[in-house]
Amino acid sequence: MDPEASAGEHDGAHDAHHEPLGFWRKYVFSLDHKVIGIQYAMTGLLFLLFGFTLMMLMRLQLAFPGEAFPILGSLFGEARMPGGIMLPEFYNELGAMHGTIMVFLGVVPLAVGGFGNFVLPLQIGAPDMAFPRLNMISYWCYVPGGLIMLASFFVPGGAAQSGWTSYPPLSIIAGQGQSFWLFGMVFLITSSLLGAINFIVTTIQLRAPGLTFWRFPFFVWSQLVTSFLLLLAFPPLEAAAVLQLMDRHVGTSFFLPSGLVVSGEILQATGGGSPILWQHLFWFLAHPEVYVLILPALGIVAEIVANNTRKPLFGYRSMVYSVIFLGFMSFIVWAHHMFITGMGTTMATFFQTTTMIISIPSVVILSALLVSLWGGSIRFNTPMLFALGFLPMFGIGGLTGLPLGLSATDLHLHDTYYVIGHFHYVVAPGTIFALFAGVYYWFPKATGRAMNETLGKIHFWGSMVFMNVIFMPFLIMGLAGVSRRLWDGGASYAHAQPVLHWNVVSSVGAWCLALAQLPFIYNFFKSAFRGKKVGSNPWEATTLEWATPSPPPHGNFTTPPVAYRGPYEYSVPGSARDYSPQWEPSGA
Amino acid sequence: MEIPYTVSPRPDTGLTNGKIAIWLFLASEVMLFGALFATYVMLRVGATEWPAGATYLNIPLAALNTVVLISSSVTMVLAWASLAKNDFGRFRLFMGITILCGFGFLFIKYLEYSEKFHHGYLPSTNTFLAIYFTLTGIHGLHVIGGMVVNGWFWGPGSGLWKRDPTHFTNRVENAGLFWHLVDLVWIFLFPILYLL
Numbered sequence: 001m002d003p004e005a006s007a008g009e010h011d012g013a014h015d016a017h018h019e020p021l022g023f024w025r026k027y028v029f030s031l032d033h034k035v036i037g038i039q040y041a042m043t044g045l046l047f048l049l050f051g052f053t054l055m056m057l058m059r060l061q062l063a064f065p066g067e068a069f070p071i072l073g074s075l076f077g078e079a080r081m082p083g084g085i086m087l088p089e090f091y092n093e094l095g096a097m098h099g100t101i102m103v104f105l106g107v108v109p110l111a112v113g114g115f116g117n118f119v120l121p122l123q124i125g126a127p128d129m130a131f132p133r134l135n136m137i138s139y140w141c142y143v144p145g146g147l148i149m150l151a152s153f154f155v156p157g158g159a160a161q162s163g164w165t166s167y168p169p170l171s172i173i174a175g176q177g178q179s180f181w182l183f184g185m186v187f188l189i190t191s192s193l194l195g196a197i198n199f200i201v202t203t204i205q206l207r208a209p210g211l212t213f214w215r216f217p218f219f220v221w222s223q224l225v226t227s228f229l230l231l232l233a234f235p236p237l238e239a240a241a242v243l244q245l246m247d248r249h250v251g252t253s254f255f256l257p258s259g260l261v262v263s264g265e266i267l268q269a270t271g272g273g274s275p276i277l278w279q280h281l282f283w284f285l286a287h288p289e290v291y292v293l294i295l296p297a298l299g300i301v302a303e304i305v306a307n308n309t310r311k312p313l314f315g316y317r318s319m320v321y322s323v324i325f326l327g328f329m330s331f332i333v334w335a336h337h338m339f340i341t342g343m344g345t346t347m348a349t350f351f352q353t354t355t356m357i358i359s360i361p362s363v364v365i366l367s368a369l370l371v372s373l374w375g376g377s378i379r380f381n382t383p384m385l386f387a388l389g390f391l392p393m394f395g396i397g398g399l400t401g402l403p404l405g406l407s408a409t410d411l412h413l414h415d416t417y418y419v420i421g422h423f424h425y426v427v428a429p430g431t432i433f434a435l436f437a438g439v440y441y442w443f444p445k446a447t448g449r450a451m452n453e454t455l456g457k458i459h460f461w462g463s464m465v466f467m468n469v470i471f472m473p474f475l476i477m478g479l480a481g482v483s484r485r486l487w488d489g490g491a492s493y494a495h496a497q498p499v500l501h502w503n504v505v506s507s508v509g510a511w512c513l514a515l516a517q518l519p520f521i522y523n524f525f526k527s528a529f530r531g532k533k534v535g536s537n538p539w540e541a542t543t544l545e546w547a548t549p550s551p552p553p554h555g556n557f558t559t560p561p562v563a564y565r566g567p568y569e570y571s572v573p574g575s576a577r578d579y580s581p582q583w584e585p586s587g588a
Numbered sequence: 589m590e591i592p593y594t595v596s597p598r599p600d601t602g603l604t605n606g607k608i609a610i611w612l613f614l615a616s617e618v619m620l621f622g623a624l625f626a627t628y629v630m631l632r633v634g635a636t637e638w639p640a641g642a643t644y645l646n647i648p649l650a651a652l653n654t655v656v657l658i659s660s661s662v663t664m665v666l667a668w669a670s671l672a673k674n675d676f677g678r679f680r681l682f683m684g685i686t687i688l689c690g691f692g693f694l695f696i697k698y699l700e701y702s703e704k705f706h707h708g709y710l711p712s713t714n715t716f717l718a719i720y721f722t723l724t725g726i727h728g729l730h731v732i733g734g735m736v737v738n739g740w741f742w743g744p745g746s747g748l749w750k751r752d753p754t755h756f757t758n759r760v761e762n763a764g765l766f767w768h769l770v771d772l773v774w775i776f777l778f779p780i781l782y783l784l
Binding site for chain 2: 232239243
């Protein structure tokens with residue numbers, strides 16, 4: 001095809017589309033992947049803030065168990081905080097919804113729906129996603145799913161109280177909020193499914209000429225593997241949600257054993273079901289889900305590390321093989337969440353072996369990122385600081401996971417604060433740091449304006465310090481054996497007394513972390529309108545998303561992009577500049 | 589803006605966007621039913637006693653339903669093949685038969701269900717009936733979904749044939765792939781629930 005002719009066509013289509021779009025089609029029911037990505041990202045950030053607020057309320061109760069907070073009491077009413085004292089039921093609501101919102105409504109929509117939608121088509125040089133309408137429907141399944149979750153706070157009995165894992169039999173005898181939770185999940189699963197199909201097809205089919213798989217930026221690989229995880233792991237949870245709804249509303253007993261005694265009376269149910277069955281179905285989703293949380297983060301960090309060390313990633317191919325291997329393995333490790341269910345030593349041996357094996361590719365990727373720093377002339381801008389912060393934090397998260405993956409040590413640590421400490425290190429100062437890094441890094445591309453560096457650095461250092469103030473005490477308390485599910489944070493248990501004061505430290509850390517986010521919120525909105533204007537490639541990066549104006553026009557590229565080289569050709573010997581973009585032919 | 593490869597395949601992959609998408613969707617459906625079959629296995633293995641399918645279920649009716657559904661898969665292929673041979677009239681005929689077979693399947697399923705309800709056999713009666721109603725119910729929803737799609741291509745959606753026959757043929761092929769999956773799931777359901 002004659003490139004000039006196709007460029008002409010492209011511009012024509014661009015003009016034809018640009019004018020007639022009204023407000024609703026442009027900003028609300030948009031088919032443009034960039035708008036949908038921003039919608040996902042903004043909604044995800046709002047849910048992160050909301051989930052964080054729930055946690056700050058919980059931290060108040062944990063630091064000062066049973067004390068009265070009259071102002072909050074008048075806000076939440078007699079049913080939840082009579083006289084300002086938080087009831088255990090309310091605490092359980094906050095706990096279950098904090099987990100659900102953070103994972104399913106905050107991090108995944110931001111990491112996959114937000115960054116995936118916005119960046120992936122640009123990085124592969126595509127005009128849009130393969131199915132723009134499906135993309136819009138995906139977002140508009142996510143929103144009702146979120147609204148149903150929020151609405152559940154207002155039904156009689158309040159929101160779901162059975163943890164983000166919704167273990168039966170508790171979840172089946174729970175109030176109406178649990179049904180809302182299940183219905184909300186069905187919407188979120190549908191949303192993820194549509195998104196996953198779209199991402200995979202887009203990546204395979206809409207690559208720019210010359211962009212072979214081995215020329216993909218690592219972010220594209222991580223999103224591709226993530227999409228396969230979403231595609232194949234979520235349907236079993238959909239099945240499980242249907243079964244739990246049947247148990248709750250049709251009177252079946254998929255998850256109810258015979259002779260179950262509730263409040264001193266035998267529950268009227270046919271019985272014969274298995275609570276463990278739910279755990280299997282849930283964790284078959286939820287372990288791959290852990291990698292859904294972490295792989296996009298690794299992708300973002302890889303982009304930023306390569307860009308700011310001004311040298312190629314160390315072991316790019318090993319990283320790609322590792323991320324694919326991680327994807328496969330993540331489907332056969334799920335039962336390491338269930339060592340104390342009495343599964344027997346054969347099963348336990350199998351799952352702890354696969355768990356140890358899956359840690360190898362994780363270590364390969366993390367080590368490759370770390371070694372990539374070696375010998376680079378590092379630019380310490382805000383995205384890079386967050387990316388650098390990610391490395392040790394994710395390292396702590398990963399290493400603290402090893403004792404949980406071995407059944408012998410897990411028997412002691414299971415269901416303690418140690419577990420919470422472990423996965424929060426992975427997700428909070430891990431994934432969320434990477435997401436912040438991504439926001440700072442791609443903000444200029446999305447808006448055409450840069451975020452303020454000074455405010456960004458305040459945001460980073462505040463977050464870095466207080467994340468550790470919050471989560472390090474969890475590891476200490478967990479090793480002392482404090483259970484993660486206690487409304488009073490362990491105050492009524494003798495063995496928790498020596499470590500109880502850490503609850504206060506952690507809570508103060510949480511509130512300070514909230515303060516540390518204020519510069520970010522201010523910076524985000526101020527920079528969107530008043531930030532310094534930037535050109536198409538402010539970071540002097542090599543990947544294709546920087547080959548188009550900031551913000552990119554409808555249809556993404558002003559001239560059809562062609563990839564001539566690998567993704568990270570920084571500091572090529574003999575080259576005039578220290579970066580050789582993918583879209584520039586050799587010798588140019 | 590035009591999205592490439594919606595109608596003609598991308599040269600290096602040899603596939604259209606829709607073809608990859610439908611196979612990915614089928615993979616997720618396999619995982620959905622796989623989880624439900626796994627549920628069946630775990631419940632049955634854990635049960636002290638498990639009724640033979642014939643205790644509650646009507647094997648001749650289900651066998652008839654198997655024939656109906658397999659026949660509909662055959663007519664589905666013939667419908668697509670007619671399009672490939674540029675014979676829209678025969679497509680209409682075979683697609684119509686496919687849809688009618690769908691109705692036939694649902695009618696027989698209705699007879700089975702009402703017989704069960706008549707005897708007071710409900711999902712809450714025991715775990716066997718619970719998994720029976722859940723599996724066949726979700727499968728039935730897939731049958732209805734497939735019929736809606738097929739009905740669209742038979743009637744209101746067939747205008748695309750005049751504007752872009754290749755695109756229409758591709759879409760019918762993808763609908764057919766889904767219909768075969770629905771058929772295939774039933775071929776697993778029938779022996780597992782009724783015969784074993």
